[in-house]
Amino acid sequence: MAHLMFHLVSPERELFSGSVDQVDIPASDGDIGVLANHTPLMATILSGIVVVKNGADTQRIFVSGGFADITPDGLTILAEHAMPEDELTGEALAKAKQRAEAELKLADTPTAQIAAQKAVDFLAAR
Numbered sequence: 001m002a003h004l005m006f007h008l009v010s011p012e013r014e015l016f017s018g019s020v021d022q023v024d025i026p027a028s029d030g031d032i033g034v035l036a037n038h039t040p041l042m043a044t045i046l047s048g049i050v051v052v053k054n055g056a057d058t059q060r061i062f063v064s065g066g067f068a069d070i071t072p073d074g075l076t077i078l079a080e081h082a083m084p085e086d087e088l089t090g091e092a093l094a095k096a097k098q099r100a101e102a103e104l105k106l107a108d109t110p111t112a113q114i115a116a117q118k119a120v121d122f123l124a125a126r
Contacts, residue, residue, distance in 0.1 A: 002035070004035065016059070026045060028111060040072065047099065050063050060084070062082065062084075097120070103116045103119070
């Protein structure tokens with residue numbers, strides 16, 4: 001399987017940089033699965049889970065807003081807020097829940113409502 005370069009950056013830090021098989025992103029037009037040689041696309045990222053797949057390894061990163069730049073060679077996500085799943089504890093989890101619940105209240109399209117509800121449900125399960 002061909003690989004793509006994936007970078008995920010938030011204002012606080014770079015959360016991921018490397019070669020991967022696939023990345024699934026919560027976009028404003030619905031979830032997008034990105035593989036190598038994807039058609040170029042810019043997408044708005046909603047609150048939700050970015051799933052990074054590389055062989056049998058899967059990493060999940062919670063994001064809240066941002067943009068994705070997809071090219072045939074790779075994917076770059078500039079996230080407003082982002083945190084690996086294993087760091088979603090205590091105060092960080094509480095803040096992420098508050099952001100997700102606020103986005104759910106403001107969601108004005110069915111796609112945005114579904115994405116926001118997924119984020120709320122994911123965080124509530126923590």
